[in-house]
Amino acid sequence: MSAPTSSFRDGRGFDRILVWITLGFLIVFSAFPLVYNVIMSFQNVDLFTLASFDRPFVGLDNYDEVLTRNATQIIVRNTAVFVVLSVAAQLSIGFALALFFQQRFPGATWLRGLFLAGWIMPGLVVGGVWSFILAGDFGVLNWLLQTLGVTDDKIFWLSDPSKSLYSVIIANVWVGVPFNMILLSVGLAAIPDDIYEAAELDGAGRVWRFLTITLPLMRAQLGAVISLGIIFTLQQFDLFAALTQGGPSNGSNVMQYWSWELSFQDYRIGQGSAVSVLMILVVIGVAAIYVRSTRHEHAA
Amino acid sequence: MNMQIEIDQIDKYYGAYHALKSVDVRIPQGQFVALVGPSGCGKSTLLRTIAGLETISSGAIRIAGADVSSAPPRQRDLAMVFQSYALYPHKTVAGNMTYALRLKGMNRAQARARAEEIAAITGLEKLMDRYPRELSGGQRQRVAMGRAIVREPQAFLFDEPLSNLDAALRVHMRAEIRKLHDRIGATSVYVTHDQIEAMTMADHVVVMRAGVIEQQGAPLDLYDRPVNRFVAGFIGSPAMNFVPARVGDDGGHVILDLPGSPRLTFDGHRPAGEAVIVGLRPEHLIPGTGDNALSLPIANVERTGSATFVRTATDPDVMIAANDRLAGVTTGTITVTIRPELIYLFSPETDGALRTG
Structure with missing residues (x-):
């Protein structure tokens, strides 16, 4: 490797231009809004001070306010349930599908490609489709359950406070499974067949091969998929907007949606920012785990 | 003798493709068997069917007397x-x-102790806590061997284990594998495309082509008495020369289809006028004059120090391998002699041997 200054002296600064373009993009579109958001979370921002940069600093008041609200507890718990269940289901279904498509059968590649449909669709469209499926009076799911005799009465998936969060989780799992499956498929394909054959000759049955060969060799991919899954799930906004709007009575409200509500519906922008800063802290923690797991991947 | 592996008339199809055709091999306890042949001949498929990694379409495989034809590898x-x-x-x-x-x-403790024992004989003692990525090719090879030995299996199967090593290490490991085999006294089946490996390591060599066993036997038997032109050309290095010819009037000599129509006397008798393919091993053609001589124009000469290879400017060309420097031989013609009993004859129609050394 050449010293960092040599390419500059060579008159070939192209590599630096590339670095600066990327950095510039990140500074303007990521770092600046991030810092601005953090600043706002310490200020009193409302409709009257929105246009001015010179706003009164209120210290930790915004944090105090959002953390002591009645709704806080239920929203934090909903967020945790949403993330844990979504990621767990996405991961297990995605992994199962990845293993399934790893078997060579006619059309396997084709069918796997079709699964991507869910992932490439805009969240609002997915939300629209699922609101038809989950609708209480004319929903497809209720029709199916009633026809099959699973239930006699209509289930109000979106308007029953005890069920609305799980309805969004179902839709979110559907959105996230293809991503999990594709990433894990790549990892599975990278494990050479002869390692499995060696294990088979060494006396390992199917389950044991999965536990002692597949799982350890997939550690890096699993770490990446879990951390990215947590991040994507914490970003999931469209489905809430399309399906439940966080309701009824915060029954399906989560922090990301709440932050938006505070900022753009109640215009308590400082408090909305405080919620998003709290989420950023969580995401940083998860991102650290992600970076660690990909570093492990390079070492292997 | 006590048979450790019996392969009884097995056939293997991949769809319509007939990969193994009535393959029949019997391997006594403690023997080192090499499966050799050009790529695509079915030798790896045969090894994998013994391992159970491939199913067989018909026939039977028995290991230590037990029928394992449909048993999973483990x-x-x-x-x-x-x-x-x-x-x-x-x-x-x-x-x-x-x-x-x-x-x-x-x-855990017993397994570790057993592994340490085997590590000592395979030279891995100091590497026990390393990961495969931290090892050289030769060391990985040893780990693969150690991992096999530690199990004390019914038999060892080797699938071209030396082909990823450099030439010098390959020769070294060849001897080492054979030494380990003798020390452990286990049965080994060794797949290779390299006839030298097969000849030097094995007690019994199985030569395959296109899913069929062409010939099997002791290495030197294959060299001395190949049943057909394929085996004759495959075993031995440099490869045997094949020259079309016709049997002369007295039935005891051949007239080669080469410039000057040279005559060579052979041991034995064939019908006069019969069309044959004469097989001449390069190392059997001795430079110098005498009985049964052959003079041919030289195309090029290669000297390796220990041996000299002369290729003739004829069609087909003839390779001569001499064990001396042949100083002064560079161009012009070279005269070689061959003993009548070292002349092989093959049928041009069937490729089968009509007379071997």
Whole structure:
């Protein structure tokens, strides 16, 4: 490797231009809004001070306010349930599908490609489709359950406070499974067949091969998929907007949606920012785990 | 003799493709058998059917007397050394070696002690806690061997285990594998495309082509008495020369289809006028004049120091391998002699041997 200054002296600064373009993009579109958001979370921002940069600093008041609200507890718990269940289901279904498509059968590649449909669709469209499926009076799911005799009465998936969060989780799992499956498929394909054959000759049955060969060799991919899954799930906004709007009575409200509500519906922008800063802290923690797991991947 | 592996008339189809055709091999306890042939001949497929990694379409495989034709690999108690070594990348050398023992239910300490024992004879003692990625090619090869030996299997299966090593290490490991085989006294089946490996390591060589066993036997028997032109050309290096010819009037000599129509006397008798293919081993053609001589124009001369290879400017060309420098021989013609009993004759129609050395 050449010293960092040599390419500059060579008159070939192209590599630096590339670095600066990327950095510039990140500074303007990521770092600046991030810092601005953090600043706002310490200020009193409302409709009257929105246009001015010179706003009164209120210290930790915004944090105090959002953390002591009645709704806080239920929203934090909903967020945790949403993330844990979504990621767990996405991961297990995605992994199962990845293993399934790893078997060579006619059309396997084709069918796997079709699964991507869910992932490439805009969240609002997915939300629209699922609101038809989950609708209480004319929903497809209720029709199916009633026809099959699973239930006699209509289930109000979106308007029953005890069920609305799980309805969004179902839709979110559907959105996230293809991503999990594709990433894990790549990892599975990278494990050479002869390692499995060696294990088979060494006396390992199917389950044991999965536990002692597949799982350890997939550690890096699993770490990446879990951390990215947590991040994507914490970003999931469209489905809430399309399906439940966080309701009824915060029954399906989560922090990301709440932050938006505070900022753009109640215009308590400082408090909305405080919620998003709290989420950023969580995401940083998860991102650290992600970076660690990909570093492990390079070492292997 | 006590048969350790019996392969009884097995056939293997991949769809319509007939990969193994009525293959029949019997391997006594303790024997080192090499399966050799050009790529695509079915030798690896045969090894994988013994291992149970491929199913057979018909026939039977018995290991130590038990029919395992439809048993999964883990019930066959065989250890395999793969071409890529197939070490478990997430396990240390010790972890690789104890994996099978732990699966058999041996406790951690016992398995480790057993692995240490084998590590001592394979030269791995100091590498026990390294990961495969931290090892050189030769070391990985040893781990693959150690992992197989530690299990004390019914037989060892080798799938071109030396082809990823450099030439010098390959020669060294060749001897080492054979030494380990003798020391352990186990039965080994060794797949290779390299006839030198097969000849030098094995007690019994099986030559395959297109899913068929062309010939099997002791290495030198194959060299001395090949049943057909394919085996004759495959065994021996440099390869045997083949020259079309016709049997002369007295039935005891051939007239070669080469410039000057040279005559060579052979041991034995064939019908006069019969069309034949004469097989001449390069090392049997001795430079110098005398009885049964052959003078041919030289195309090029290669000297390796220990041997000299002369290729003639004829069609077909003839390779001569001499054990001296042949100083002064560079261009013009070269005269060689051959003993009548070293002349091989093959049928041009069937490629079968009509007369061997």
